[in-house]
Amino acid sequence: MPDSDRRPHASLRTTGVAFVLVWCTGYIAGALMVAQAAPLTALVWRFGLAALAFGAFAVAAGVAWGDGRARLHSAVTGVLMLALQFGGVYLAFAWGASAGVAALVIGTMPLLVAALAVAGGDERLRASQWGGMALGLAGVALVVADRIDGHTPWPAWLALLGGLVGISVGTLYQKRHASRIDLRAGLALQNAAATLVLLPGAWWLEGLRYADAAGFYLPMLWTVVVNSLGGFALLFVLIQRGAATGVAALFFLMPPVTAVFGVWILGEHLTALKGAGFALAALGVWLATRRATAPV
Template sequence: MNDRKPVDAAAVAIMIVLCAIWGSQQVAIKLVAGAMSPLLQMGLRSGLAGLATLAIVLWRGEGRVINRQTLAPGLAIGLLFGTEFLLAGEALRFTSASHVTIYLYTAPIGAALALGLLRPDERLRAGQWVGIALSFAGVVLAFSGGKEGAGYPDGRLGDALALGGAFGWACTTLVLRNSSLANAPASVTLFYQLMGAFVLCTLAAPVLGETAVSLTAPLLASMAFQVVVVAFLSYLTWYALLRRYSAARLGVLSFMTPMFGVAAGVIVLGDKLDAAFIGGALMILAGIIIVSTADALPARLFKRRFRPAVNS
């Protein structure tokens, strides 16, 4: 039974704000990377936001869901979510925020492909395979500009790390869809993810020699934005929308995020974009939209629905 409302003007307005927030987070991290490494920023923000999420879980009486049944998949998604953050944080050291944002958003394509192959009820239609092929070709094209397009000497390494982060995100989606967490409260799932990212990133930071911190006003402002607005309020707002509106329609709107991310990178950080990256990015986004809008297109094209996975 689906009692969720169709997306209305209020939902669209909220999604625009959320996408602007999510798109700007890589820029906020990159902007103060000289004062604290991106990896350490991601670890600390996840830990603080995780504690706030735990408070919400306990206040709602959902603590009983953190039990033996959800612990194993919870640890798994925590590890995978932490891997995504670790690789994304390291990617920001080597390439632009714009590149990291675009490559991370290839994750829904990977999740769609894996679910289509593993689950009969998620089998992809012919047109969706076209979308996957288009996104893959876009990655190849965008990656061909790599070093020169980002303006970084190790740009291709950073791009590859961002793609690795996307793989971690896609695997997180697979675990969520195929475990007891599929029916768990979203706040509990978010708690597992955030605490996994906190543990993995903060442990990796000293191993990689990235513990130096210089307390500055911009760093404190950025961390406040990341913890309170990005990792806590925006995710809880997203889950509140999912309880009220169609997940598939909201998922399509969420793909405004990379556009906001690229725009913020260019405007705030002066990211350089070459023709190969721009063309590839457009192909990636077009492919994602094709795969994710099966239920919005004529039935003769797609008879099965695919609900896009969105990063929590």
């Protein structure tokens, strides 16, 4: 492969590593924030502040906000990838789902994205890439096996399935329709749309309940600055430059990397089973993404 071809692939790999590391911190920060606030209220704070920040960046840079169709596509993406995904996950936590159950459900996202992309004619995958997807899912299952219980209520399952559909369909929708607008303007619109969708529930059902304390504000600022401003910027750069299935496969690494962060930050134990799951997930991502950097 010529050097000119290697450089874009190396850049995508570097961006992918940065995305995984940044995204995984959000699970810990989000859990800390939800412990101090109602789930939808926490998301209204996060997405509302992120919308203001991205909007300020877009105005300061004087970027174009696109036509009405482009703005509508960005809003739909925000409802799917932000409001539906995170609303489902945060509500599931509030309704009794464990972190292991949530990670396992959302961890199937790469398989659903791949199936939808193939069915829609967006991409074609080889047998080795399907095998990589299966290995990645098996790795996720090993990592979260000790956190799965049999007491998750059915509303929590439904909420997680809603979150899974949101991020899966949203990834493909972003790739197909919402990548033709400036990143700053698009993310401002997406976060604003998510805020508007979640605000009625946060207001009427939760009374915008949150603790006026550092235990809420510090993780909330982390989710805004690091996860929303940094994580979603990296995610949408990856979606714009790579195949949707290749980007989705990175989510197999989320539970293992989050488990490592849990060892450092929360004092959790990294068992041999989790280590094996980490290795299996990494192998699955390598198989699923090594030739999946561009759609067919």
